[in-house]
Amino acid sequence: MSDTPATPRRRGAARTEELLRVTLDLAAEAGYAGLSIEAVGRRAGVGKHTIYRRWPSKAALLLDALSHVWTRDLDYRDTGDVRRDLREQFLRSGFALSSPPIGPIYRAVIAEAQADSVLRATLHERFLATVEQSTLDRITRAQHTGELTADANLEFAAEVLCGTLYYRSLLSTRPIDEAAIDGLLDMFMAAYGTTDQGLSGH
């Protein structure tokens, strides 16, 4: 940042990490409605204007905090078996989406975004675009190694993969369980897998 040219990058990163941790702690304690940038600033010992310089709203701050935790915990492995790596990650994501404290907080942001298209755009840009991109990266690698067909439009496939799990989580009371994930992966591999397993292996 131009106003703190002498601050070592590592110290800035540590301060950001502390701020995001405090944000998640407060959200877990007070819920989304009870969260405020002022309260985060007080607990972290940072002026609220400093926070506002970087995050325009508490939603943006919270989404970065969620993203910070989830991109660390929930990144895709690359074992060379795309179906296995997607499956493992979807099981973890499904668990995270449905487990307190993060699950309910995230759900509250999604709820609020339904009446607020700016927040909906923020939600997508600050969080879901990252999730989709990480999925796209993993399946693109599988395309390069020949596990997926060369002409498949994977950008949209990444959205289908993420979207189906969110649908089940947000719009039903059915769990994101192994059967659901296997059903989704059956369809994905039947569409774009280069072996026969996707067409018959379920």
Added chain:
Amino acid sequence: MSDTPATPRRRGAARTEELLRVTLDLAAEAGYAGLSIEAVGRRAGVGKHTIYRRWPSKAALLLDALSHVWTRDLDYRDTGDVRRDLREQFLRSGFALSSPPIGPIYRAVIAEAQADSVLRATLHERFLATVEQSTLDRITRAQHTGELTADANLEFAAEVLCGTLYYRSLLSTRPIDEAAIDGLLDMFMAAYGTTDQGLSGH
């Protein structure tokens, strides 16, 4: 109903239709938060206990009202070309989801359901299960006529089809446009279509 054995069924159906219409009108005027079973009863000239006998909550009433409109307006055609019929229906559903007054009312129910698992179950049972079933019926017919492979697990495919459109509608500001629908249908037909078109036709 046991308390009105002499009422002709047609009159009962007309009264139900009137009640559901009044529910949608009121929701469009006052929003989800301003809707109440008392207000619906007053405008329709029906006692609130009569309404509560059939609908346990305003959410259940509103979901039946939405379902009544949408299953009439948005049922799948059967032209013998499953991709074409799905595409036409998804375009209409995408428009309905994003258009006032129904779109925002429905979105408000979805938002409220995020903090209320009973409402989420009601939402799925009273509305989305119908949408998924109608999709499943259409693609099952296509399986019977040989347009889709005989061994495909279509039950889960119906959820993937519905879920992807909802994800885009609820969690981004991207429209449910022709490109999105074609991307989804490319994947669906590549997975389960019996001709080669799905594998290369995009």
